[in-house]
Amino acid sequence: MTQKIPDDDLSLFLEAGKQQELPDALRTRILADAEMCLAKQTASGWRLVLRDWARGWAMPSVAGGVGATLAGLYLGLVMPLSMYDAPIWMDSALGVFETVTAPIVGVQDPLELGF
Amino acid sequence: MLSEQDEADLLARFAQGDLHAAQALTDLLAPRLLRFATRMLGDRSEAEDVTQDTMLRLWRMAPDWEAGQAKPSTWAFRVARNLCTDRLRRRKPMVPEMPDLPDDAAGADARMMQTARAQALDAALAQLPDRQREAVILRHIEGLSNPEIAAILMVGVEAVESLTARGKRKLTALLSGRKEELGYDAEDT
Numbered sequence: 001m002t003q004k005i006p007d008d009d010l011s012l013f014l015e016a017g018k019q020q021e022l023p024d025a026l027r028t029r030i031l032a033d034a035e036m037c038l039a040k041q042t043a044s045g046w047r048l049v050l051r052d053w054a055r056g057w058a059m060p061s062v063a064g065g066v067g068a069t070l071a072g073l074y075l076g077l078v079m080p081l082s083m084y085d086a087p088i089w090m091d092s093a094l095g096v097f098e099t100v101t102a103p104i105v106g107v108q109d110p111l112e113l114g115f
Numbered sequence: 116m117l118s119e120q121d122e123a124d125l126l127a128r129f130a131q132g133d134l135h136a137a138q139a140l141t142d143l144l145a146p147r148l149l150r151f152a153t154r155m156l157g158d159r160s161e162a163e164d165v166t167q168d169t170m171l172r173l174w175r176m177a178p179d180w181e182a183g184q185a186k187p188s189t190w191a192f193r194v195a196r197n198l199c200t201d202r203l204r205r206r207k208p209m210v211p212e213m214p215d216l217p218d219d220a221a222g223a224d225a226r227m228m229q230t231a232r233a234q235a236l237d238a239a240l241a242q243l244p245d246r247q248r249e250a251v252i253l254r255h256i257e258g259l260s261n262p263e264i265a266a267i268l269m270v271g272v273e274a275v276e277s278l279t280a281r282g283k284r285k286l287t288a289l290l291s292g293r294k295e296e297l298g299y300d301a302e303d304t
Binding site for chain 1: 129130132134137138141142145146149150153154163166167170171174175177178229232233235236237239240255256283286287290
């Protein structure tokens with residue numbers, strides 16, 4: 001079999017060197033990687049949104065809300081109510097509540113305030 | 116061959132979740148990377164690993180790709196080259212494997228001839244110094260421009276011109292004795 005050579009003797013050899021196809025198995029592996037990367041990007045995207053949301057204002061808001069609620073309950077309910085006047089069923093609950101809340105609100109001993 | 120903008124658009128579409136863009140990029144880049152890596156490493160299975168690894172890095176980098184950077188194909192060739200260099204450093208050079216040829220060639224004779232020519236080319240390429248081989252493959256087989264090759268090899272454009280010219284001369288000399296044997300009739304030139 002003979003074939004006419006173009007001006008550049010090398011070009012037919014080079015042309016022969018370009019004949020290599022991508023095996024299906026490799027193509028499948030590469031596309032599986034692409035799919036996995038997309039899935040990871042989507043997942044990490046949601047994580048980033050949640051993290052930014054939490055860092056931005058949600059966490060301080062929740063913390064502030066919890067703090068305000070505890071302080072409100074303490075100042076409005078626990079402090080005015082003498083332990084002796086509280087119903088029996090509330091007694092131990094108030095004791096626990098006071099133990100937890102008093103240091104947070106900044107009062108070590110309610111008796112210091114004259115109650 | 117796609118322009119820089121087209122390639123970057125495909126990459127951007129992939130980053131936004133378009134799997135068709137990944138398929139298009141794979142069909143565009145992976146066969147070229149595989150050819151390049153096969154000729155650099157002389158080992159088909161290692162070349163497939165390098166191709167897959169390079170494409171994986173491209174997928175991971177896609178969300179951070181900025182317009183105006185190098186062409187994605189140039190970036191991919193540079194990564195593939197570095198991966199090949201790492202692997203070559205870890206082992207002794209091997210006799211190059213011949214790449215597979217498409218099965219739908221005209222006939223068995225044509226296929227065998229094409230195979231023999233590709234084999235001759237690979238054997239000749241293996242005799243070139245590394246830099247010349249890289250430059251010749253990228254310029255004359257993969258069709259990259261000199262500035263693109265310069266970016267991949269991290270040398271100046273003049274150096275690329277010199278490397279390709281010297282490599283091509285040497286390759287021509289190596290293959291000239293095999294023209295008739297491989298079906299190229301010198302009398303017809």
